[in-house]
Amino acid sequence: xxxxxxxxxxxxxxxxxxxxxxxxxxxxxxxxxxxxxxxxxxxxxxxxxxxxxxxxxxxxxxxxxxxxxxxxxxxxxxxxxxxxxxxxxxxxxxxxxxxxxxxxxxxxxxxxxxxxxxxxxxxxxxxxxxxxxxxxxxxxxxxxxxxxxxxxxxxxxxxxxxxxxxxxxxxxxxxxxxxxxxxxxxxxxxxxxxxxxxxxxxxxxxxxxxxxxxxxxxxxxxxxxxxxxxxxxxxxxxxxxxxxxxxxxxxxxxxxxxxxxxxxxxxxxxxxxxxxxxxxxxxxxxxxxxxxxxxxxxxxxxxxxxxxxxxxxxxxxxxxx
Amino acid sequence: xxxxxxxxxxxxxxxxxxxxxxxxxxxxxxxxxxxxxxxxxxxxxxxxxxxxxxxxxxxxxxxxxxxxxxxxxxxxxxxxxxxxxxxxxxxxxxxxxxxxxxxxxxxxxxxxxxxxxxxxxxxxxxxxxxxxxxxxxxxxxxxxxxxxxxxxxxxxxxxxxxxxxxxxxxxxxxxxxxxxxxxxxxxxxxxxxxxxxxxxxxxxxxxxxxxxxxxxxxxxxxxxxxxxxxxxxxxxxxxxxxxxxxxxxxxxxxxxxxxxxxxxxxxxxxxxxxxxxxxxxxxxxxxxxxxxxxxxxxxxxxxxxxxxxxxxxxxxxxxxxxxxxxxxxxxxxxxxxxxxxxxxxxxxxxxxxxxxxxxxxxxxxxxxxxxxxxxxxxxxxxxxxxxxxxxxxxxxxxxxxxxxxxxxxxxxxxxxxxxxxxxxxxxxxxxxxxxxxxxxxxxxxxxxxxxxxxxxxxxxxxxxxxxxxxxxxxxxxxxxxxxxxxxxxxxxxxxxxxxxxxxxxxxxxxxxxxxxxxxxxxxxxxxxxxxxxxxxxxxxxxxxx
Numbered sequence: 001x002x003x004x005x006x007x008x009x010x011x012x013x014x015x016x017x018x019x020x021x022x023x024x025x026x027x028x029x030x031x032x033x034x035x036x037x038x039x040x041x042x043x044x045x046x047x048x049x050x051x052x053x054x055x056x057x058x059x060x061x062x063x064x065x066x067x068x069x070x071x072x073x074x075x076x077x078x079x080x081x082x083x084x085x086x087x088x089x090x091x092x093x094x095x096x097x098x099x100x101x102x103x104x105x106x107x108x109x110x111x112x113x114x115x116x117x118x119x120x121x122x123x124x125x126x127x128x129x130x131x132x133x134x135x136x137x138x139x140x141x142x143x144x145x146x147x148x149x150x151x152x153x154x155x156x157x158x159x160x161x162x163x164x165x166x167x168x169x170x171x172x173x174x175x176x177x178x179x180x181x182x183x184x185x186x187x188x189x190x191x192x193x194x195x196x197x198x199x200x201x202x203x204x205x206x207x208x209x210x211x212x213x214x215x216x217x218x219x220x221x222x223x224x225x226x227x228x229x230x231x232x233x234x235x236x237x238x239x240x241x242x243x244x245x246x247x248x249x250x251x252x253x254x255x256x257x258x259x260x261x262x263x264x265x266x267x268x269x270x271x272x273x274x275x276x277x278x279x280x281x282x283x284x285x286x287x288x289x290x291x292x293x294x295x296x297x298x299x300x301x302x303x304x305x306x307x308x309x310x311x312x313x314x315x316x317x318x319x320x321x
Numbered sequence: 322x323x324x325x326x327x328x329x330x331x332x333x334x335x336x337x338x339x340x341x342x343x344x345x346x347x348x349x350x351x352x353x354x355x356x357x358x359x360x361x362x363x364x365x366x367x368x369x370x371x372x373x374x375x376x377x378x379x380x381x382x383x384x385x386x387x388x389x390x391x392x393x394x395x396x397x398x399x400x401x402x403x404x405x406x407x408x409x410x411x412x413x414x415x416x417x418x419x420x421x422x423x424x425x426x427x428x429x430x431x432x433x434x435x436x437x438x439x440x441x442x443x444x445x446x447x448x449x450x451x452x453x454x455x456x457x458x459x460x461x462x463x464x465x466x467x468x469x470x471x472x473x474x475x476x477x478x479x480x481x482x483x484x485x486x487x488x489x490x491x492x493x494x495x496x497x498x499x500x501x502x503x504x505x506x507x508x509x510x511x512x513x514x515x516x517x518x519x520x521x522x523x524x525x526x527x528x529x530x531x532x533x534x535x536x537x538x539x540x541x542x543x544x545x546x547x548x549x550x551x552x553x554x555x556x557x558x559x560x561x562x563x564x565x566x567x568x569x570x571x572x573x574x575x576x577x578x579x580x581x582x583x584x585x586x587x588x589x590x591x592x593x594x595x596x597x598x599x600x601x602x603x604x605x606x607x608x609x610x611x612x613x614x615x616x617x618x619x620x621x622x623x624x625x626x627x628x629x630x631x632x633x634x635x636x637x638x639x640x641x642x643x644x645x646x647x648x649x650x651x652x653x654x655x656x657x658x659x660x661x662x663x664x665x666x667x668x669x670x671x672x673x674x675x676x677x678x679x680x681x682x683x684x685x686x687x688x689x690x691x692x693x694x695x696x697x698x699x700x701x702x703x704x705x706x707x708x709x710x711x712x713x714x715x716x717x718x719x720x721x722x723x724x725x726x727x728x729x730x731x732x733x734x735x736x737x738x739x740x741x742x743x744x745x746x747x748x749x750x751x752x753x754x755x756x757x758x759x760x761x762x763x764x765x766x767x768x769x770x771x772x773x774x775x776x777x778x779x780x781x782x783x784x785x786x787x788x789x790x791x792x793x794x795x796x797x798x799x800x801x802x803x804x805x806x807x808x809x810x811x812x813x814x815x816x817x818x819x820x821x822x823x824x825x826x827x828x829x830x831x832x833x834x835x836x837x838x839x840x841x842x843x844x845x846x847x848x849x850x851x852x853x854x855x856x857x858x859x860x861x862x863x864x865x866x
Contacts, residue, residue, distance in 0.1 A: 078858055081854055081855040081858040081859070082855075082858050082859055082862060083855075083859075090855065093851075094848070094851040094852060094855065095848075097847060097851060098843070098844045098845070098847035098848035098851065099844060101843050101844065101847045102840045102841070102843050102844035102847075103840075104843075105839050105840050105843040106836060106837075106839075106840040109835070109836045109839050109840070110832055110836050111797060111830065111832065111833070111836075163679060164382045164679060164680065165382055167380070167382075168370075168374050168375050168376075168380060168381055168382055169375070171374075171375075171376060171378070171380065172374075172375040172376055175376055176376075184375055185366065186362055186363065186366060187363060187366065217366075220367065220371055221371050221381075221382040221383070223371075224371035224372060224381070224382065224383040225371075225382055225383045225386065225680055225682070226680070226681075226682075228383065228427065229427075229620065229622050229627075229629040229682075230622060232429055233368065233427070233428075233429045233431070234429055234430070234431070234436035234437075234438060234439065235438065236436045236437065236438075238429065238436075239427075239429070240425065240426060240427055240429075240629070241619045241620050241622055241629060242619075243534065243617055243619065243634075244617045244618050244619020244620075244634065244819070244820075244821060244822070245619060245822050246588065246822040246823065246824075247822065253436065253437035253438050254437075274623075274716065275716060275721065279713065282712070283716065284713070284714040284715060284716045284717060284721075284724075284823070285714075285717060285822060285823060287622070287623055287717075287718075287822070289622070289623050289624060289627075290624075292676070293624070293625070293674075293676065294625055294674070294675075294676060294677075294678065294681040295676070295677070296676060296677040299677070310367075310438065311438060312437075312438045
């Protein structure tokens, strides 16, 4: 027996189906592996159209490559048209194909009830003031003078805490009868500092580390008062208010959020909020408040310090020019 | 399903799936020691103290702004347990709460499997060791529920969820009088007033059991079973362990499960076109046939006065239109019908709104009166004044200076007084006060009723008006809309409210005739082509074989 002449026709059909399946399901499935996101990235309709068109063109070239190829391809088609697969098959085929085409035409022309997608740039830079690029968090870069002042306050046990943490510290002090207010922040750097304080010889590095702990302590309190309702205890953008926002609060623990921007940018975003964004970042959907209207610069910087610490991330280092 | 809908669905599925895996410890509990206590103290300082306080007394800097208030650990009273009413929790109960959090509250999941910067199992046990050190009750072996046979377990026989079981549970709900507090339909509308307080002196707000996202200690049948088998310590919620058999309680849990609302997952409201009059009766067939859209709302936390204890977190919207007018039916749960308004009791936000004020959030208690007969209930629909070009819209919170919005605010006190109950406003951002439209431009009318803990408000207006500050409803256009909502007895008025982000409404235009024409043409041409080819092919080779 000679080889079946229907092979070329079916290989063309199969190729089309495989390519379609790859684009429709294969790429989205692969995207989940690559991005680690909990949802697939689907191929947009126009791109799908271009891919399928290219496939059809390639197959057309293949089929029309030679007279023989074309004859092979057309062989089952001709047999079908002649009714050699049976009169019923031909009748059904001739009826189904126009209906399929009709369905596609209807689907393309009928008005769609899908809301237009709005694309969004998460970290827009078009109106980001250049001077903010190199802005440093003063609480991550304490000066020697500030450290010395802190040591002085510690010596007389009169640390200047922000008013928001004072009531809780006061009741703690009353109950615990501690010797020093800083004992409330029972971390290793503070303990080391208190030991040196008692011994009377304080190194600036120990003091710097202790001051950092104090600033983090205040920053976390401010974060939990101001930002936690949306961004959550976890800083993962899952606070109790988050579900009501179509544009979910940013997840700081995600790679690609606060890790990829400089501190000055974070400060600018916190200060100016959603309304400070340019059009490409869809400011009308952003619930981020304009925090400069309510928080002092110091409060904002302390929050940023605590935010990076809680999320276990570090800001991007500004590029030097 | 829309792309965003399926995304949310997947996230939720993952979340709930993760919760199941996270709540039970994988191995035996490590013994408490000085080291674990020290480790727990360090974690507590970083992650817990800002709500629960340095002394574990529930008085951290964020505590005053939260309702429910953070737990005071020093009393040894814990709400969510698997032990008998009034008893201490098992360690596993604390582990579960720390791991999965309490849904709808500020207490979030801390499991490192659920959040990237979470706590590993050993760390969670260490912090539990530390939390237990706040209450001396935990040191008394006579109070240990596991050693004294005070643990409540699930029934041996747990028939699966079925309609028969739900029906049986409904009977239990009736005769155990759950409805006296929770309301006949479970909307938390059973009580007449805020006449009871919890052990900490805060007024009791009865749980609406139909909103799964607010069910703190789990939405599964097993979780619900535990709540009325153990009671909720510190609150009037009793244990029914003696009053009801295991079988009855299991049926009741299944009934409560059946009340949980399934949220719709689309952001586009399809207004249904109807012939003739649109009725004011929400039970009318046309309203029933209109596709509902659930809108999630959240506390207004964007500008001072910020509010993170909103009462209304979901409203269901439907829309109908005929050749003249459009009507919106908005329904939301509210346990009290508040129809009075005292403007003298309104909160002056000036002090908390300034830069460097102590906090720009409104405290849960003491700042605004959260009581009956003080503020009205209200709802508002917000549209852009001009239909957006492309995707550009006004800001979802009251628009902005160059993109004004149009608000229709329905007020319950006006409705009760029998006067025009809707006020049309325009706004250009939240900083400026809203601007009331002129009397002759007030064209929105409304009817409303409150029944068994649910408001149903129908607002209607002609499709088109001649006011350039009004939204115009044009068929086939996506018209953005948001909701603002106020629950008077929750102290809500002014910017102390809940709100949604942009959704949209579209008036379904009839499918144009050309679509059918093109389709028919395509079918005919393709059919004729096939027929012609077949004829031609047959002619080429001669008839038949």
